[in-house]
Amino acid sequence: MNVSYLYSLLAVIVLGLIAYAGAVVGLEALFGIVIPYLAVLVFFVGFVNKVLDWAKAPVPFRITTTCGQQKTLDWIKPSPIDNPTTTVGVIIRMLLEILLFRSLFRNTRVEFKGEKISYKWVLWLWLFAIMFHYSFFVVVIRHLRFFVEPVPFFISALETVDGMLQIGLPGLFISGATLLGGATLLLLRRILLPKINYISRAADYFPLFLIIGIALTGILMRYFIKVDVVKVKELTMGLASFHPGIPEDGVSALFYVHLFFVSLLVAYIPFSKLMHMGGIFLSPTRNLANNNRMKRHINPWNPKVKIHTYEEYEEDFREKMKEADIPVEKE
């Protein structure tokens, strides 16, 4: 079995221990101020740079993945979203892709049923992915409560909805549990399914372990090994308002592990597969209308070719063609 996940697991554990040790020996300012600021800087510069790099790549031809009937003769029913020919169609297609992961929804698995080959519709990956991504989104929005003062309405409203189960005190946030659950299921999928395992590399596991590490440390701090949340907000508000400082006691080393993991994740995004966050908007297989047969797309780097059209050809040889009884278009 492919065990590259062990390297990623080991890397995450070592990184966590480094932050823990750092906080214990008094390097709070490094892990609580310097590294988070650097991470945010790397994130923005790296992200913008990557997108600009992609923007430079020429796309001379429409390479849309077509998932339905192309627009053609009037009596053949076209599929305007799965094979869009208009900008509106493309926008709807992109929204469905980004918000509902439509292409994952169509996932099929090929299997041999005795002699016959079968294609089975398999929804698990879509389900785990939706669960994971939306939980992550809610968790990120909720965390804004640590970075803004006063806390705007939409954040408190989200907290109320997320905590509606009212289990325990502090109340359970559903998104925290589903984030950890989703990430764990996605990890198990990579480890346990032989075909997926075969194509998985350390770079596939690392972000999963990192996110699981973030979720675990966060859940520990909220429900089990408490930190002083007011002190934590003092620190994070210092970062967000550019008046950084480290509050005296109350913020445990576990918090610095959490913050270090988050800093790593944020800084890692532009250089990894996590860049699909920006990339999904720029996938030429999705964001282009399939109008290859309606519009002429000229390759911008084509060399100038000297052409000789049929009209010009006929012009040159009309008399000779008539003599040889070859039909001509113009008399």
Next chain:
Amino acid sequence: MKDKGKIIVGLVIFVAVFTFPFWYNHGAATQAPEPELTEKAKKADKCVEETAYMRKEHMQILDEWRDTVVRDGKRLYVNASGKEYMASLSNTCIDCHSNKEKFCDKCHDYASVDPYCWDCHTYPEEKE
């Protein structure tokens, strides 16, 4: 790609949205909340448990109290140093910390928590 214009617009939106905390606070330093103690609390000098412990675990204590009272009918709580308290939100906590708005809520507003306890439990109106 000839969509450079659109991509730049997208990037500008991305940066504007993702820097939300930075421009929302516009660099203003904020003050951490300082919960005020009532005369009664000052006289008592000590909370139910150690102050540092209270800051982190007071919700856990309330949760425990709620369960022991409502499920087991035990209304007595003995703290780490052997002192006895009646396990009650309104009659114990809010007896000392009767200034809910200037005590509990100061922290809670800052940390954006809004305990739903007050839907049923009472607290005295603030009187100056």
